[in-house]
Amino acid sequence: MADPRLRRQLAEGKFVAAPGVFEMITARIAESIGFDAVYVTGYGTVASHLGLPDAGLATYTDMLSRISRICELSSVPVIADADTGYGGLLNVQHTVRGYERAGVTAIQIEDQEFPKKCGHTPYRRVIPLDDMLRKIEVAAEARTSDDFLIIARTDARTGHGLEEAIRRAEAFGNAGADILFVESPESRDEMAEVCRSLKKPCIANMADGGRTPILPAAELQELGYALAIWPALGFLSMGAAVAHAYTRFKETGSSTHDDVPLYNFQDFSKLMGFQEIWDFEERHKEVAE
Known part of the structure; x- marks a missing residue:
């Protein structure tokens, strides 16, 4: 079931910052730190699960299997790509129903042509506006709870300009979207214009290395955003750390270096749930005669 807290937070004007998670280690770390929400990133999930680019190659089944597991673990609202x-429209209905059953709280659907591409890479094309509006209407009709929120994203900024992207986003809100997502604005001024122009809650995509300036949460809230996602933070930091550790190991033949921080093994075991296993075994151990 969708978590009602995200809708309440938006209604109360509380800014929500959600880190990107893409497999179970990042999901468990995010859970242990404590966030108001998490974001299941398509880019990171496809890279982690399939080792492929986020270019429309992952299927609904690929994504749902990972998202379902993350929802089972998470105690906060899950936003999912x-x-x-x-x-088409029947697929949208099926996807919304499946994501909602899995425990997702907010589903993100975009207006790209199929196969889609990561929103900060080139050669993206958008479908006609009317086609996207029908997708949003079907999504709103398919959900069973108003706590299940629809995030409608437009990728029109890069190919058609900011004015067209804002026009589309406004139409998305009128069609039933709860949260509006103008992808890849290219300056702080453009980001402010998005928030000034749209009446429904807006989401910012803080994709490190992408087209949009990376701003702190407090500044995003000041601009007028209701929530923001940091989708790449997890997989880029993990990639950098693993690349560094493996390189030092290749160079020296050792895993022990002052410049290679390692998660304490006992703490990591507890993070993965071993404490519950140890407690169970302690309760049910055989009594020596």
Whole structure:
């Protein structure tokens, strides 16, 4: 079931900052730190699960299997990428129902042509506005709870300009979207214009290395954003750390270096749930005669 807290937080004007998670280690770390929400990133999930680019190659089944597991673990609202809805209108209906059953709280659907591409890479094209509006209407009709929120994203900024992107986002809100996502504005002024122009809650995408300036949460809230996602933070930091550790190991033949921080093994075991296993075994151990 969708978590009602995200809707309440938006209604109360509380800014929500959600880190990107993409597999179970990042999900467990995010859970242990304590966030108001987490974001299941399509880019990171496809890279982690399939070792492939986020270019429309992952299926609904690929994504749902990972998202379901993250929802089971998470005690906070889960926002999840659903690309274009994985096809036409019937696919959108199927996707919304599946994500909602899995425990997702907010589903992100975008207006790209299929196959879609990461929103900060080139050669993205958008579908006609009317086609996207029908997708949003189907999504709103398919959900069973108003706590299940629809995030409608437009990728029109790069190819058609900011004015067209804002026009589309406004139409998305009128069609039933709860949260509006103008992807890849290219300056702070553009980000401010998005928030000034749109009446429904807006989401910012803080994709490190992408087209949009990376701003702190307090500044995003000041601009007028209701929530923001940091989708790449987890996989870029993990990639950098693993690359450094493996390089030093290759160079020296050792895993022990002052410049290679390692998670304490006992703490990591507890993070993965071993404490519950140890407690169970202690309760049920055989009594020596």
